[in-house]
Amino acid sequence: MAKQFEDNFHRKFYYLRLSVTDVCNFKCTYCLPNGYHPEEKKRPAFMSLDEIHRVTAAFAECGTSKVRITGGEPTLRRDFTDIVRTVAEQPGISKVAMTTNGYRMAKQVAGWREAGLTHINVSVDSLDPRLFHQITGENMFGQVMAGIDAAFEAGYEQVKVNTVLLKDLNSQQLPQFLEWIKHRPIQLRFIELMQTGEMDSLFANHHVSGVSIRNHLIANGWVLKIKANNDGPAQVFCHPDYQGEIGLIMPYEKDFCKSCNRLRVSAMGKLHLCLFGDHGVDLRDLLQQDEQREDLIARIQGGLQEKAVSHFLEQGNTGMTPHLASIGG
Structure with missing residues (x-):
């Protein structure tokens, strides 16, 4: 095995977020409020199955054990199930996860599991169908809920649900969410709204910290779980009276980047050292031939030497990311 991917701050990278498309069919207010619009200028196609195989193999050789397939909406690719199978077949990859808006889950989730998908994250920003429609731009609450049910029927022991915290929209719905997960093995993850290049006014109007939720959980007997080395950035809390769990992703908190263990590759085959x-x-x-793997690994390792100690979000830096769909969130 090649040397473990590591940066200048001795952070090791066990987790790859692999975007396979930037196309999405939802119009979420915090990501693509005006819907997906392809660039007018001609650009390369998204990575092929062979290219996905080669980049995943390189990461696996260098210690990556978890790959999350993202978008846009990854299931818009007709070969999505083949992508799952390709990633799952890599020696050393023990977790193959996906993040989805859930609209195709009810019909297809059993096939994804059979192909090797081990973990699912579904975006559900409200349990009120009308507010869900308002936030996502799509009236698909019923389909998404049916998809979560189908995932459990297909054999998944837990489903993770992502909820972007939005002040004055869903931030007061904690009691409903807690009731929802009391008897369901759902890890509900509240994600703080992050400022990107196109979302300044939305951020100013709707950003709210997850600290108040954390304080509420701790005061009511919830306990922080210990992380595995390829877990994401969520602080996960459990409670003996609840089948479900609560996760908090708070990127503005001090030392958020200290435990960074993940890298991103965009659907165009570009390595991103940080979302921001x-x-x-x-x-x-370097994704055109199997024989290029050594050079590919060397380029990734070289790029890691440029990885900054922090995203500097708290200083107002939003980097080059125009919106979260552009490099897979």
């Missing part, structure tokens, strides 16, 4: 970085490292030319 100022540039990417192009890998596409």
Whole structure:
């Protein structure tokens, strides 16, 4: 095995977020409020199945054990199930996760599980169908809920649900969410709204910290769980009276980046060292042949030497990221 990917701050990278498309069919207020609009200028196609195989193999060789397939909405790719199978077949990859808006889950989740998908994250920003429609731009609450049920029927022991915290919209719905997970093995993850290049006014109007939720949980007997080395950034709390769990992702908190263990590759084959970085490292030319793997690993490792100690979000830096769909959130 090649040397473990590591940066200048001795952070090791066990977790790859692999975007396979930036196209999405939802119009979430915090991501693509005007819907997906392809760039007018001609650009390369998204990575092929062979390219996905090669980049995943390189990461696996260097210690990555978890791959999350993201978008846009990854299931818009017709070969999504083949992508899952390709990633799952890599030696060393023990977790194959996805993040989805859930609209295709009810019909297809059993096939994804059979192909090797081990973990699912579904975005559900409200349990009120009308507010869900308002936030996502789509009237698909019923389909998404049916998809979560189908995931359990297909054999998943837990489903993670992502909820972007939005002041004056869903931030007061904690009691409903807690009731929802009391008898369901759902890890509900509240994600603080993050400021991106196109979302300044939304951030100013709707950002709210997750600290008040954390304080409420601790005061009511919830206990912080210990993380595995390939877990994401959520602080996860459990309670003996609840089948479900609560996760908090608070990127504005001090030392959030200290435990960073993940890298991103965009659907165009570009390595992004941080969701809010100022540039990417192009890998596409080294994804054309299996024989290029050594050079590919060397380029990734070289890029890691440029990874900053922090995202500097608290200083108002939003990097080059125009919106979260552009490099997979």
